[in-house]
Amino acid sequence: MKMPNLMESKKRGQSKVEIIRDDFVLDDSLKKIGKDKKYYIKTYGCQMNLRDSESFKALLEEMSYTATDNYEDADILLLNTCAIRENVHNKVFGMLGRIKHLKGKKPNIIVGLAGCMSQEEVVVEKILKKYKWMDFVIGTHNMHRLPQVIDEAIKKRGLEVEVWSKEGDIIENVPVKRDSKYKAWVNIMYGCDKFCTYCIVPYTRGKQRSRMPEDIIKEVKELVSDGYKEVTLLGQNVNAYGKDFANLKYNMSNLLEDVSKTGIERIRFVTSHPWDFTDDMIEVIKQNKNIMPYFHLPIQSGSDKVLKLMGRRYNRQSYLELFNKIKKAIRNATITTDIIVGFPNETEEDFKETLDIVDECKFDGAYTFIYSPRAGTPAAKMQDNLSLMEKEERLQRLNALVNKYSRLSNEKLLNQTVPVLIEGYSEKGNDTLMGYTDTFKLVNVVGDKKHIGKIVNVEITDVKSWSLNGRVVDAD
Ligand code: SF4
Incomplete structure (x- = not known):
């Protein structure tokens, strides 16, 4: 049993990132485990998880499992989870509650947990206490070992936990079964070193590790020859791409330029931390028509005081400068954002500054959330001094404004x-x-x-x- 350890995951040492490019070969003994059996995967959270689920599907199909849309028909159920907010935790445990009765009906059913929640000690401890009937927990760093972990769980007839709390490697060549034939997610980096005070991702996904440019370009070229029209370059903070290379001077603007030469018709990228967004990136996007004029630029708050408490490294002024630079340089750019309401110590004045920046930027869309403390993060230790009622009331006011600007942005396209x-x-x-x-x-x-x-x-x-x-x- 390998248990997660959040404090270990937080460490950022000098250990070299291993790039493992071995061909993926599944042992013959694992290839028939799923014969005449079905799998069901439920994915929570961000695009990185959607992309990981595409690899889980491929791994399960290599084991001869076939897909089902009905979890009650499945022989193996995998919940690929997200740790970013408490309500996802509640949804996952609610789903496990619904699945439990299936174990009574079909004792050989296998139930597993993957994704960011599996990297959290509190989650795995809860599973060991209250969900012992589950079969396995697999972490984000060793997700490619799904077949071996399932095999262990079947042999053991008990809960198998395999979660690595290391800084992380890069495993190339993990198989993938893409959901779409036309647009594809392409991971360009893993992990994050920003440590925003509310965010659990640097703990659950490890240190920033950028894939080598040649591996990314090769993947995109293969997608082009397979007829794909669009790629979305994925990472927790794609603008920091390449900052972790020891002996290579190559950054996100270089990557965008090289991907744009592959012949792919559309390029998108998510998610952008404003701190790392460079003028070079804006210039490359402006020059290359196959890089889409869409930017997701999370602001999180309009108050400098709250941004500082969040550890976001920019302030209202510098965000606005970047926002306006993009709008000026890129014709018809749309910009969406993320906003957290009810962060600890957010006063009504701070919240009004958020409303005010939404009024100023007139975002084309925004994903809005109530702050949710994550165990182990610095913000979770701050006094959460707002009632849920106050937070909900602020969220409603914010959503009304966000919806207004989203509609106005859409109205500009009427008859176009x-x-x-x-x-x-x-x-x-x-x-x-x-x-x-x-x-x-x-x-x-x-x-x-x-x-x-x-x-x-x-x-x-x-x-x-x-x-x-x-x-x-x-x-x-
Ligand atoms: S940049 Fe994004 S992923 Fe990284 S710590 Fe901040 S919010 Fe989390």
Whole structure:
């Protein structure tokens, strides 16, 4: 049993990042474990987790499991979790509560936990006490060992915990089964060294490790030759890409430039910490039309006092300077953000400064959250002196403003024709298609299924706060 240790995960030593490029070969003894059996994966949280789940799917299929959409039919259930907010913890434990009865019906069912929650001591201790009926917990650093961990759990007939609390390596060549045939997530780095005071990610994902440029470019070129139209370069803080290279001067603007030469039609990147956003990046984005004019630039608060308590390393003024620089340089840039309300010691005045910066920036969209203390982080030790009622009331006021500007941003597109990558059918049904504009706006589209997988011109016929409606014009 290898238990997580948050304090170990926090350490940043001099140990060299190993890049493991061995071909992925599964032992024959593991290949038939899932024969005639089904798997179900529930993914919580960010795009990194969605991408990790694509590898979990591939690993399970290498073991001969097949996918099911119904967790009650599954022989193996894997919850790929997120630790960023308490409500995800509650959802995960709620899901485990619903799964437990299946163990009574099908004793051989295997239930596992992966993702950021598995790196938290408090979570694994709770599982060992109250969820002993589970079969395994696997950490983020050793996720490629899923087949071996499942094998151990089956042999042991008891709870197997394998969580590494190290700074982290880079494992290339882990198989992947992508959810889309047209757009792909491409990890460019793992971990984060920013240690914002509220954030658990530097503990659960380890130190910043950038993938080598040649490995990323090779992956994108393969995607191009497989017919992919769009890649999203992923990392917790992509703008810091390359800062951890010991003997290579190569940064995010270099990477964007090189990826733009691969022939991929659309490039996006998330998530950007404003601190590391450089003028060179803006220039490269401006010069290369296949880098999309969409920026997710988390501000978190409009108050300098709160930003300092959060350890965000920028202030209101420097954020605004960057915001305006991007808007000035990139024609039709859209900028979305993240905002936390109710951080410890946030006064009404501080909150009004957040409303004020939203009024000033008129964000095209914002993901808004109530502050949620994470055990082990510095902010969790600060006195959380606001009632939930106050936090909820602030969130409502903020959301009303955010929705207003999101709608106004969408209204500018009414009757305009915009490029949309059609990804498939919309949840709306009735043969409606869906896709995203270059500026990352969701559009429900009247069109033909022959448009799926293509970037087509769409005339916007109606707007809502969070989506658009349109119809395909002048496509084949
Ligand atoms: S930059 Fe992002 S991932 Fe890193 S500590 Fe701050 S909030 Fe967390």
